[in-house]
Amino acid sequence: MGPARRVSNPLGRPGVRAMRWSALTGGARFALQLIAQVLLARQLGPQAFGLFAIGMVAITLAGFVAGFGLSWSLMQRAKLDDEDIRFAWTWQLLAGLAALLLLQALAPAVAAAFKEPAAEPVIRWLSLSCLLQGKLRGDVAGVHIHLAERLSLVRKGTLMLACRALGLPMIVHLHAAQFPQFYRRLPAPARWLTRLLLRLPPGLIVLGQSSQRFVTEVLQVPAERVSIVLNGVPAPQLPRRIPGAFKRVLFVGNLSERKGVSDLLQALCLPGWDRHQTQVVLAGGGDIEGYRLQAQALGLADWVEFTGWLDQAQVAQQMARADVLVLPSYDEGLPLVILEAMAQGVAVVCTPVGEIGQVIEDGQQALFVTPGDPTTLAHRLQQVLSDETLRSQLEQTGRALYAQRFSMATFKAQIAALHRRYFGLS
Numbered sequence: 001m002g003p004a005r006r007v008s009n010p011l012g013r014p015g016v017r018a019m020r021w022s023a024l025t026g027g028a029r030f031a032l033q034l035i036a037q038v039l040l041a042r043q044l045g046p047q048a049f050g051l052f053a054i055g056m057v058a059i060t061l062a063g064f065v066a067g068f069g070l071s072w073s074l075m076q077r078a079k080l081d082d083e084d085i086r087f088a089w090t091w092q093l094l095a096g097l098a099a100l101l102l103l104q105a106l107a108p109a110v111a112a113a114f115k116e117p118a119a120e121p122v123i124r125w126l127s128l129s130c131l132l133q134g135k136l137r138g139d140v141a142g143v144h145i146h147l148a149e150r151l152s153l154v155r156k157g158t159l160m161l162a163c164r165a166l167g168l169p170m171i172v173h174l175h176a177a178q179f180p181q182f183y184r185r186l187p188a189p190a191r192w193l194t195r196l197l198l199r200l201p202p203g204l205i206v207l208g209q210s211s212q213r214f215v216t217e218v219l220q221v222p223a224e225r226v227s228i229v230l231n232g233v234p235a236p237q238l239p240r241r242i243p244g245a246f247k248r249v250l251f252v253g254n255l256s257e258r259k260g261v262s263d264l265l266q267a268l269c270l271p272g273w274d275r276h277q278t279q280v281v282l283a284g285g286g287d288i289e290g291y292r293l294q295a296q297a298l299g300l301a302d303w304v305e306f307t308g309w310l311d312q313a314q315v316a317q318q319m320a321r322a323d324v325l326v327l328p329s330y331d332e333g334l335p336l337v338i339l340e341a342m343a344q345g346v347a348v349v350c351t352p353v354g355e356i357g358q359v360i361e362d363g364q365q366a367l368f369v370t371p372g373d374p375t376t377l378a379h380r381l382q383q384v385l386s387d388e389t390l391r392s393q394l395e396q397t398g399r400a401l402y403a404q405r406f407s408m409a410t411f412k413a414q415i416a417a418l419h420r421r422y423f424g425l426s
Contacts, residue, residue, distance in 0.1 A: 142169035142423030144415075145201070149182035157197045164200050169423050171203040173229075177333035177354050178258075180214050195219050203422045205229050207334045208355030227418060230359060231334045232411025233402075236344045238320040247385045248279045250322035250346075252315055252337045253329075255286030255306075260328030260351065260371060262294065267328075267378035269298050278303075278385065283318055285309040319344045323391065324384045329353055330371045338366070339406045342398035347391045349380045359405065365398040 143163050147156045156172070163170040176182070183194060198204065198219045204226050206212050212228055215221045253259045261282070268280060280303060282291070288306055295304045310318065315337075319325070325341035325348050332354040341348050348366035350356060362368040367380045384391050404410075419425065 141425055144171050146173045146175060148176035149179045160197055160200050170201045171422055172201040173205040177331050208358045210355055229414045230405055231336055231339060232406050232408045233336055233339045233343055234408050238316055240345055241321050246277055247323045248321055250318055250325050251282045253284045255284050255288055255291050258330050260330060261291055263328050263372060263374045265295055265298055266374035268300055270378040272382045275303050280304045283307045283310050322346050324349060328377055342402040345395040345399045347384050347394035365401050
């Protein structure tokens, strides 16, 4: 996968708007804090309020360090990508945790600087107040943490450590298809720390048997803690279009080599296609311009449509119009787009990577192709488009499998059972 492109995107725009609201609410919060402190000073008197004020000075400084101006710096940029936003959020989380720990360690020195030893416990308690708040109120039964690789591991690992320190029950839900590859690229100390983190939660949810083997054999998580919960997707809200002579091939996903986009474009160049009766749509973000140029060089510019990133409603519209979904990925977990296609009754041609081959049967709910094989990919797609009986069988068996294993009712029931097991309620 190439580097992140500096383009406006659906995460960046809401992120900037959120930061602007943060600036507004930050000013309002400061005004309210000032009013509250004046009222407290009048009610508590100089000695008691003095201790509180010393603590607030330390907390305000720590808050400034935690913010570190990163959110504000993002507002100065004309264009953002997802990594900009994720980096800022991750850094602020880590900086906030570091500030909390630093205040704990420096509480005696801060109290000594103010020549007020009694301020030390005040500073310690104020620095922990945010983390302890939910625990002390008793309104947090447990924490369900969704985990992926890279910065997600840093963010969620910090949350896991906080839950463990506070004695809060937690479940970790591992989603990342690339987590095994990410783990193997880590240096030895980071791999050790990752194994330690993943052994903290009493319950670990994975998407299938491949992930289960990885976490038990490689990460050494006790098998009794690991539960398999297959992904679920909502039932389609839009009706399928009436099939006709004109056929539509749909790809949905981030446009990248990992998703097999180059293989798909190569397959579309091979003989056997009826371009006058077929439309190909590639929906998703990523290296759109790079693949558009590649399609142009292959003579596909007038046939292949690149929609760019689509929201959920727009994807549903594309899915309702499609005759076949294609996903020639090299690496996946259990992609939701395949489940959405089966829910809609759309035939699927895909690679049996990740958990796909464990839950879907070749020739029954989908047609499989080997990753990196454009010739077979083209043959399978043309076979589905030209053979109405085969396409109808894939549609019906796929829809039946969705109803049996991938509906939201099934998914929610499995999650609720785990919440009852680990949290005592669902």
